[in-house]
Amino acid sequence: MVRFKNRYVLCEVLSEDPRCRQCIEDRAVGLAVRDAIARAHGDYGLGCCCVSFTVKYLNAYTGTVLLRCRKDFQRLLSSALPLVRHLEGRGQRFPCALRTLHVGGTIRTCQKFLIQYNRRQLLLLLQNCTNEGEFLHIVNTVNCILESFYLMAFCALANNFPMCI
C-alpha cells in the first residue's frame, strides 16, 4: 500500500518518586524525548525524528506512553530513549527512566501488546500481595471494572492463592 509507514514505540515511565506521575504529560514527555534525541544524535537526528514524532497515547496512572515516529528513523528514536533522565513539568523536575516495552507497526498491535502486558502486571501484583485483605480488595476492584468477562481470568489467577478461595 502507498502510505507513510510509522513505528510505534510503547514505553513505560519508571520513577521512584511517585510525584513524578504528576508531570507525565504529552508535552513533558515529548520534550524530554526530543531533548534526548538532540543530545544523542544532534540536529540531524532531531530533524529526522521530528518528522512525524508525536505522543499518541499517555496514561499517567500506569505510566504508559506511546510514541510515533517514521519507520526509517525508529532506530534513532529507540537508541535515544534510554537517555531520557528526567521529566520536567510545573517548574519541577523528577528523575525517571523510559523503558521500551514494545515496538509495533500499528497502534493496534501496540494495544494488543498492552493488554497482554497489563494482564501480566496484574498477575504480578496479585502474586506479590502480602496479606489477604489486600488481595481481595484488588480482586474486587478489578472485577468491578472488568466485569464478568475477566472473572474467569482472575479465578485462574486466584488458584495461585488457594488460601483466599
Add this chain to the structure above:
Amino acid sequence: MCSAILIKLCLQSITRMTLYFCYLCLFLNPSGDVRSEQQYQQQKFLHQSPGPPYRKDQKRGDSRGKGRGGWQGEHQSSSEEMPRYITVSTFAQARAAEIKAMLKAVAQKSSNSLVFQTLPRHMRRRAMSHNIKRLPRRLQEVARKEAEKAVHQKKEQSKTKCRKARRRHVNLVAEFNRRQRKNIWLETHIWHAKRFHMVKKWGYCLGNSPTEKCYRACYRAMTNHCLLQDLSYYCCVELTGKENELLKQLARICSVDAGLTFGAASCLSGRFQGSLNLYRADRYPEDMLGPVTFIWKPRDGSENRQLWIWMHPALKQDILNELKAIFQCSDPEEICIPEPITTLNQEEKQMDVVQSLGKKRKKEGKEGDKAVPVKKIIGDGTRDPFQSYSWVSQTTGIVISDQTMEILRYRLIGPLSHSVLTETLKAASIQTVRTMACWILLFSSFVDNDKVRQLYLEGVPVECAHSFIWDQDICKNVTENKISEQELNKMRAQLLVPGSQLDLGPCESKIPILLVQQPGKMAGEDRPGWGSGWDIYLPKGWGMAFWIPFIYRGVRVGGLQEASKHSEYQRIPHTPDDFPDCPAGMQFAKELESSLLDKFKRRPPAKRANYVKLGTLSPFICPWGQLVKSWEERMKASEEFVHPSSPHAEHCATEGHGFCDPKPEVVKEASPETGEVEETMEISSEDAIKTEGDTGTQDFGERGEAVRSDFIVLRSEKLLMQLSAWCYPTSGKDRRPRLVSQLGGKEMTEDVLLPILMSYPRALVWVNLSLLRKGNPESHAMICIPTEDDLLHLSKDRLFCGPQEPKHRDIFKHKVQKLKENKRKKKEEDNVKAQESNPPSVPEKETTEECKDLVLGLWSGTLPDVTSHCSRTLLGYVTRGDFSLATGCGEALGFVSLTGLLYMLHSQPADKKGLVLLRTPASLQYRFARLSIEV
C-alpha cells in the same frame, strides 16, 4: 528485571501508606462530601473507560487531556486529580481500566471495510461474504452482525416471486404498467432507458442525453447526417368545427402583428404547417400563452374542418383552458354528445378500461391460469379512464379533443433525413420487415377505406396532404389490429425458406402516416436551412415498429439536450426556457433558480463565487421585471428634464454605494455616461413636446395595459425588422448596405423612436450575440452597454479583450459573520447550560431568525437598481449561451430591454452599432459581442 523490583518496592511502600492516605483525603475534604478521594477516582475510571474511540473524540478537544478520550483516557492535567501517592488498588484499577479501554479499541473495527476484507489475501476464500462459515472462526461473530446490518440496510425488495417469474412477459408488462402510472412513458421508453440519462419532466419520462460521449457527434449528425428525436411527448389538441367559426375565435388569441395566424392561406389549405405564438384572448402583446404549431386537415368537401394544434406539454394546461374559454366549451358529462367521433373515442377508452380491469380481476382470481395476458398500455397511461378528453361547444358545435399520446411524432433533423426516409422505403421491397411492407402500400395512390396514402406537405399539390391519420377510426383500427412481434416471428420461423420475405397478404397492416417538412433555420443570413428535416406522425402503438428501422438506417438519436442545442444553433427560442413572459417559462425560471441555488449551497463556502463582490445581483434568475422597470424609470427621468440634477445625483449615489473603492478610472467612466444620459434626455424631451399630441392620438389601446403588466416580449414582425436593420453598423468595414436596404426602413430618428418607446415602455427583445474574440458566455450572463472609452480602446487595439469590472465590496459579509458568531455563541451557551444541567428557560432566537436567508456571496433582500449597479449600464440578460460549434465562436441568446437597446443604438457611432459587452456572472471580465436581431 529492574522494573519488577521497582514495582515491588513501590507496592510495599504503598501498602503501608494506604491507611494514611485515606485519612488524609478525608481530612482534606472537610465539606462533608461523603465520597473519599479514592472512591472518586474509582468512579472516574468507571466513567471514562466506556468512552468512544479516540478518533471521533479528537474533534471535541476542548482541553487537551480530555480530548483524548476512550483508550487514551486517563491523562490528568491538574494536580488535584492526581493522587500524590499510589496505592495498590488504584494501581490495579488503573491497569484494569487500561486493559478495558484497549480491549475496546482493539475489538472495534476501525476501517470501513467488511470483516473478510481485512483478512490477508492468502486467507480469503471464494464467496466469503455469502457464506459466513468460510471465514476463520474468530471473525464469524463479527461477520454475522455485519451481515444482519446489511440486510437491514438493503431496500425491502419484494421477493415474493423469483427472478424468472418476475421477468416473465406477463408480469413484466404488469410491472411496467404500474411504473408508468405517475409519469407517462413514451413508446420508445425502454429503448431510451437503456441508452439515455432519463429525466422526469412535465409528467413524462424523457431521455435527456445519451450516456455515450456524443456532444459533437450529435452536432455533426444535425449538420451532415441525420439526427432522430422522439417528440411524442408534444401534445396535440384537435379542434373540429366549421372553418369560419374556428377562425373567428382563434383570431382572438393570436395577432397578425406577430406574423402568420391560423387563417394564413397556405396553411388553411392544409399544405403547410404553421407556427405562431398564442396569447390570452384579446390581450395581444401581453399574457403570452406559448408557442404552438398547427396544421389544418385539407378540405375534403364537408364543411367541418379539423385543426391540430401541437404544443409543448408545459404549456398544455394554459392553452387548453384558454381554448375552452374562447369556444365556450363545457364538459361533455353534462350534455349529450352530438359528435360521433368523440363518442367513439370515449367508448374506446372505456372499453380499454373494462378490458384491463377484467384482466386484472381474472389474474387475481386464478393465478397461474394465464388465459388473457395483461395488455400493454398504449398511449397515455396516467389518464383517468372515466374522465373525458373532449369538450363540445354548445353554441357553435366545435369540438376540442385532447389527443395527447394518441399520435406519435418523430423528428428527423439533418440533410440525410430525406434519404433515411426513402431508404426505409426501399428496404421495404427487399426485406420482410412488416413495417417496411406497409410502406409499399403507403406509396400507392390508390385510395380505399383501408388503404393509406403517403403525403408530402411541401412542393406537392394539396391532394397529397390527405392522410388517413386524421381519421380516428382508421388509427384505432390500425392500433388494435397490430400483429404482435411474437406472432410475426412465429410466422417467420414457419417459412419454408428461412430468411425469405414474409408475405402477409391481406392481413398486412396499412398504417396511415403524415410527413411534415421542417424548414430549419430561416432567419438570419448564415447557414440558411440549417437543421431542416422531417417530422413523421404515426398512430399510437406503432412507435417501435418505425423506430427500429430508422435506427438501422444509421441515424443518431438525440434527447432533450440535443433538442435545445438544435434550437440554439438555429437561434430560435426554445420552449419553455426562452419564453419568460408565459407562465410555463416563469415556472421554469423559478425551478432553475432553486436548483442552481441548491447546487451553489452544496459547494464548500470557501469554493463559492462571491457574487456580491463580483457585482452580480442575481446569478440564478434574470430579473426581467426590474430590468424593464428601471429602464422605464430612466426614460421617464429623461423626459422630465425639469430637474436636471436629480437623475445625475441618483446615478452618482448608486455608483458610490455599489463600489468598494471608487477608483478614479471608474469615476471618469461614469461621468461621461451620465453626461450622455443628459444629452439624450435633452433630445427626447424636445421631441416629447413635439410629438406629444401625436402619441396621444395614435394610442394603440394596449398602451394603458402595457403599463399595468410587468413586461412583455416584443414579437411584432415589422418592428423587429426595423430594429434588426438598425442593429447593423451603417458605415465602416462591417457595413452591409444590401441588407439594410432590403430590410429597408427608416433612418433612426427621434420621431421614429419615440412612438415605439411610447407604445412599448416595458418590452424585451429577443437578440442573439456573437462574441468578437474570446469568451464563452453562460446563461444569466449580463449584456451591458460599452462606454465610449471602451469603443475607442477597441478601435485602437484590435486585440483588446474588453474592460474589467472593478471589484465590489461585500456589504453583507459582516452580517453573515455576525450571524455565524451568534450561532456559535448560542451553541456554546447551550453546551454550558447542558453541562450545568439546567435547561435554558429563555431561548434567544430573535437575532438569528431575522436574517436566516443570508447566504455569503448572494445578494439578499430586494435588489438595488439593476441597470446602474455595475460600471457598465445593464441592457439585458443571456438565457442561453455556449461555444457554438456551428460558427466557431461563443454565441449567446437572450433578451434586452427595448428602451435600453434603442438608447444604446441611438448613442453609438455609426460604425460601432450593435456592439455590446457581455459578462458572465462569475467573472469580472467584460467581452465584446455583436448584437443582432434575426427575423
